[in-house]
Amino acid sequence: MKLYNANKLFVLFSLFFLLTGCGGNGGGSDSNSDSPSFSPEPDNGIPIVKAQSTYLTFMDEDTTYAEGLSHNNSSTTPVAIPLKLDIYYPSNDSTNRPVFMFIHGGGFTGGTKAKPEIVDMASYYASRGWVFVSVDYRTAEELITIEGMPQEELLSYYKGIAPQEWIEHALQGAETPKQFEQSVALYTAQRDSKAALRWIVANSETYGINTDFITIGGASAGAITTIALGISNQEDFRDEISVADDPTLSTTNLEETYDVKSMVYFWGSNIKLDVFEAVYGLYQYDSNDPELFMAHGDQYDPVTPYEEALELQEIYYSLNIYSELVTLYGEGHGAWAATVDGKGLFELSMDFIAERQSLTVE
Numbered sequence: 001m002k003l004y005n006a007n008k009l010f011v012l013f014s015l016f017f018l019l020t021g022c023g024g025n026g027g028g029s030d031s032n033s034d035s036p037s038f039s040p041e042p043d044n045g046i047p048i049v050k051a052q053s054t055y056l057t058f059m060d061e062d063t064t065y066a067e068g069l070s071h072n073n074s075s076t077t078p079v080a081i082p083l084k085l086d087i088y089y090p091s092n093d094s095t096n097r098p099v100f101m102f103i104h105g106g107g108f109t110g111g112t113k114a115k116p117e118i119v120d121m122a123s124y125y126a127s128r129g130w131v132f133v134s135v136d137y138r139t140a141e142e143l144i145t146i147e148g149m150p151q152e153e154l155l156s157y158y159k160g161i162a163p164q165e166w167i168e169h170a171l172q173g174a175e176t177p178k179q180f181e182q183s184v185a186l187y188t189a190q191r192d193s194k195a196a197l198r199w200i201v202a203n204s205e206t207y208g209i210n211t212d213f214i215t216i217g218g219a220s221a222g223a224i225t226t227i228a229l230g231i232s233n234q235e236d237f238r239d240e241i242s243v244a245d246d247p248t249l250s251t252t253n254l255e256e257t258y259d260v261k262s263m264v265y266f267w268g269s270n271i272k273l274d275v276f277e278a279v280y281g282l283y284q285y286d287s288n289d290p291e292l293f294m295a296h297g298d299q300y301d302p303v304t305p306y307e308e309a310l311e312l313q314e315i316y317y318s319l320n321i322y323s324e325l326v327t328l329y330g331e332g333h334g335a336w337a338a339t340v341d342g343k344g345l346f347e348l349s350m351d352f353i354a355e356r357q358s359l360t361v362e
Contacts, residue, residue, distance in 0.1 A: 047359055049359050050128040051361050057089070059088045065135070065199035068080070068161075071161075081142065088123065098131070098214075099210075102217050103217070104136070105222045109140040111221065170184055186272055195252035218265070220304060223265040224271060265292060266336075268308065273285075292321070295338070309325055
């Protein structure tokens with residue numbers, strides 16, 4: 001456990017690929033730490049959060065939430081790797097905390113849960129009473145393709161990692177091995193993020209989480225994954241591959257379900273749901289989808305254009321679901337430092353969550 005100071009896809013070149021993203025490279029060492037343990041209490045109370053930084057922030061680093069199949073430079077068949085997250089929580093004794101799970105960007109080619117801006121965001125929220133969870137997931141870095149491999153061999157090579165129909169669809173549009181790997185990573189990132197959220201629900205008592213107040217969010221590729229996580233059915237990106245083909249699925253708390261109340265989207269898009277619809281013929285949006293906060297720059301952005309936010313806004317309007325689009329005028333991709341009316345992204349998103357979830361703010 002660490003103590004923090006609380007004051008402190010792809011280019012939309014085609015429908016199917018994000019060639020670049022907003023993220024960085026990084027990692028952490030394994031750590032075994034004692035997590036807090038609380039007596040459970042009924043989930044019918046409204047959580048109390050603070051308007052200002054109030055608590056010290058603790059972090060449990062590199063906690064394994066599941067396993068997933070992957071490749072390395074020498075493997076000919078998929079191997080299981082641990083999937084990890086960081087958990088930030090406040091120095092109070094509450095057993096009625098809201099939770100915010102955040103998904104990093106990186107164009108589905110890399111990125112890290114320890115991106116400095118995400119660490120700052122985690123401290124901001126945890127110091128005000130939230131449990132904040134930052135997750136890593138499988139990207140193209142773990143999906144090494146042998147160039148020139150025939151299609152039939154590729155299908156075998158990725159068996160258990162992505163469904164055959166998803167791989168076949170990726171092959172139709174990919175012009176390079178990198179594009180193909182990114183398209184496969186669209187699927188694995190989603191599968192892993194859903195597993196992370198099920199882990200949070202399974203471990204909610206350990207961290208004093210009230211699972212009636214779940215927020216998910218992300219930036220760039222993480223925002224794309226957020227939209228698909230909140231809107232797709234719980235079995236989507238899960239049941240397309242059986243435990244027989246992917247034994248690691250048994251490590252992902254399959255018995256758990258979740259109810260997402262709010263989504264926070266920084267410069268993302270809904271392209272993953274477009275791909276899912278193209279592969280499976282299923283339109284995902286309906287009137288039961290979570291409410292949505294979006295922050296998106298209006299300047300040229302070849303990665304996730306501003307028009308993507310406008311399209312999502314129109315979909316939400318048509319379904320009569322509450323959403324809020326904060327236009328970051330004069331900003332492009334990755335505008336972490338943007339402000340609107342003197343408020344930064346952390347404060348803007350917190351105001352949205354607290355108001356829409358009717359949290360008690362002190």
